[in-house]
Amino acid sequence: MNKKDLQRIVSEVEQENSLFSKKSSLDTFSTSRIIGRDAQTRELVKMFLGYRQGLVVPFVSVYGRSGGGKSTIVRFVCENLDDVRHCFVNLRKAKTVFGCANLILAELGEPNLKNAQGINLAMEKMGDSIEELLQQSGKKMFVLVLDELDALFLDKRGKPSDFIYKLVSLEEKLYEKGLLMCIVGVSNNVMTEFDLDDRVRSRIGSSEVFFEAYAKKDVLAILEDRAREAFSKPVDPAVMEYCAAMSSTEHGDARRAIDLLRVAAEIASVTSDHLEKSHVDQASQRLQKDRTGLILSTASHQFKLVCSALARVTLLSKESWHSTSMIYKQYQMVLGDDVRELTYRRVSELLMEMQNTGLAVSQTLSKGRHGYGTQYRLAVSPETIGIACFPDWWNDLEKRKGAFDAKRRTGNSPGIFGGGRGFAAMRKMTQNMQKKSWEEFSGFD
Ligand SMILES: Nc1ncnc2c1ncn2[C@@H]1O[C@H](COP(=O)(O)OP(=O)(O)OP(=O)(O)O)[C@@H](O)[C@H]1O
Ligand SMILES: [Mg+2]
Structure with a gap:
């Protein structure tokens, strides 16, 4: 590298920063102005x-x-x-x-x-x-x-x-x-x-x-306040709305909403001169992956099992909200023989911890005269959780689900997998699964 190359890099970096007028306004360590509350x-x-x-x-x-x-x-x-x-x-x-x-x-x-x-x-x-x-x-x-x-x-x-x-x-x-x-x-x-x-x-x-978690209008007001100072030109209101809607439905966390806007703008600045919804999507995926990886890298084995239980039921059921008792049942299914089974109460605490770390959100529902029940929904995609916790287990689960779905679509023929590599193994797996019912595989009654 010579001085000319360095100069080129400097101007590229400057070009990337041209989207921002005061990037520090998208910092979550400091708050110059409080909005609402x-x-x-x-x-x-x-x-x-x-x-x-x-x-x-x-x-x-x-x-x-x-x-x-x-x-x-x-x-x-x-x-x-x-x-x-x-x-x-x-x-x-x-x-x-x-x-x-x-x-x-x-x-x-x-x-x-x-x-x-x-x-x-x-x-x-x-x-x-x-x-x-x-x-x-x-x-x-x-x-x-x-x-x-x-x-x-x-x-x-x-x-x-x-x-x-x-x-x-x-x-x-x-x-x-x-x-x-x-x-x-x-x-x-x-x-x-x-x-x-x-x-x-x-x-x-x-x-x-x-x-309470911030609603969309609160997140939007916080983001608009930050964006006014942070960017050199106004951001498309539809993009701001999109960012606020995504943050409020997923978590209602102002820190993460501001991070989403900042990372989206960083991604945009490399290839474009303005911020688009697709940059927000890319930022969301990147942040989810980074965040999940960071939380799970230091988490206990039992915490990962509870996360995996919620990821499993989310993948298999297509529903997003799940009761604590269903998640507990799934937890028992993912638990290996050599791992001590935690009590229902302890698993409920770990679910609360999932919520505290932002991996899940909860809602409390009235069960009439049976009191109240808590339901949980993943705040990140089940794959992100599964792969960060136990990648081999997750890949196997997805494969088995795929085979189940295929079997359901085409009757009992294992032929849908076609020939080629892995065919024998797949056929054996499908045959094994035919012995098992969906209920047994999924854990749903
Ligand atoms: N009402 C608000 N107006 C402006 N900025 C806000 C507001 N609420 C939160 N923020 C921004 O989000 C960041 C996170 O807020 P804060 O640290 O106060 O949350 P917290 O409830 O204490 O979260 P935690 O439980 O993780 O400690 C703040 O640094 C600030 O930048
Ligand atoms: Mg705090």
Whole structure:
């Protein structure tokens, strides 16, 4: 390569960037403007400022699906209320309950403690620090935001419930001194779903703020706001609509919607001077594949089995929504002899985790006098899941389904596979399958 070649590459890159005027507007790490979410903001303000009417809320559970703007809005409200001094910690950065305590201390500007010094000393230091911060700032209310609270409950040995109890007791001690504090737990699931002692449950109360998944009009408003700054010329409104519709039906996650628009524009910039629907389709496929691969590369074997169960039933039934009991049945079918079978409850938890990571979405249906039931639908294609989990198993399943379908179409003749390589194996497989009924193969009643 010589300098001329380099110059050519530079101009090609510049050409590709010409679609963008300020690409950083499609960044999801920063938010220059919040669009909507008035109801949730109002709820938070009511809870933080309730003390003015004599009501102090000790604990607020902020919950909802990923990318719903929970962290962004909680942070924004805390930073912009004059009465509030706050401390925001992301508990995902800690591996243990003691690590969480140290994170809070660090955020308060205190030195970290060693495990041996004990959690009680950590709580004392926290209390002193909060007292000092409130007195120095002259603010009325201290808000401790525990973002990604579910991470705390992964350390079962560290007694997460006790830790919450200690934090609430700290609030009570401060209250006796005339100092006000509120804890905000932010997570995908509501606080009451976590494993908490009754004494903690009764103390934290039931103040909740729910962030529902974004509907199409919300996603569109967020995307339009970003696009106005990001692109050098206006994007076709039909393409924006298409992007918003795809994001809202698949997940309702603003982060992923913005990513979709950015990747579509990156793909467009290589071959075109404007953004089209086909670029959005290509971006969606690429993002699904990348995302699924990333999540499943570090997932447990059991999690992959549950994902595969949902992928299997989606492929075989042509329906998209499936009940937990049907998925459990499929899970039992994909389970090998050498793998321990999980309980129904645990599989339900793993399905919730699928939802939290964005691989599935759920809906709750009333079953009349039998209460409520949850159904799940894959948010990515079943092939993407199957291939990322167990490629050989998936390819075999698709082949067997293909053979079943062919057998159904043409009666019992295995001749449809024609001659050539693999014919004998296929014929044997078809003969084997003829002994089995579809019900047995699919697991449907
Ligand atoms: N109402 C909104 N207005 C503008 N941008 C938004 C809005 N909601 C979300 N976003 C964008 O989406 C990104 C993700 O939002 P955020 O991190 O607040 O979601 P979250 O609900 O905390 O998700 P998670 O459960 O994954 O932590 C934000 O960084 C922001 O860029
Ligand atoms: Mg968040």
